[in-house]
Amino acid sequence: MFLNLGLIFTAAAVLVLGAALLIRRIPLRRVVLQLGVALVLMLGLTAIFDNVMIAVGLFDYGKHTLSGLYIGLAPIEDFLYPLCAVVLMSGLWWLCGAAPTASEQKTTASAEESHD
Numbered sequence: 001m002f003l004n005l006g007l008i009f010t011a012a013a014v015l016v017l018g019a020a021l022l023i024r025r026i027p028l029r030r031v032v033l034q035l036g037v038a039l040v041l042m043l044g045l046t047a048i049f050d051n052v053m054i055a056v057g058l059f060d061y062g063k064h065t066l067s068g069l070y071i072g073l074a075p076i077e078d079f080l081y082p083l084c085a086v087v088l089m090s091g092l093w094w095l096c097g098a099a100p101t102a103s104e105q106k107t108t109a110s111a112e113e114s115h116d
Helices: 002-023 028-055 076-095 102-115
Strands: none
Touching: 002 076, 028 076
16 A cells, blocks of 8 residues: 555656756756765665664554565665655756756857847
């Protein structure tokens, strides 16, 4: 159950990121390193803190709602949330007007010159 829900949200986040990259004309190769570093950090923190919180008994999951795959004590479903966060927040950042990319600056500058 949680795995299916997580995959739906992750797919939506990927669509937002894809739209942002297309609209802002940002090549994926230009941002893949930044996204990768953010993802590794988020997954690492999730692995550490989820395992600690589960180990000390702060929360537990109903076994019938999980896929049965774990990293330590943390169910694999928990790792879709940081993935979704990195992908969705990056996409929204670019869609909502993050600093213009170099290609956008060139396009804007050449358009302004042609109007003068």
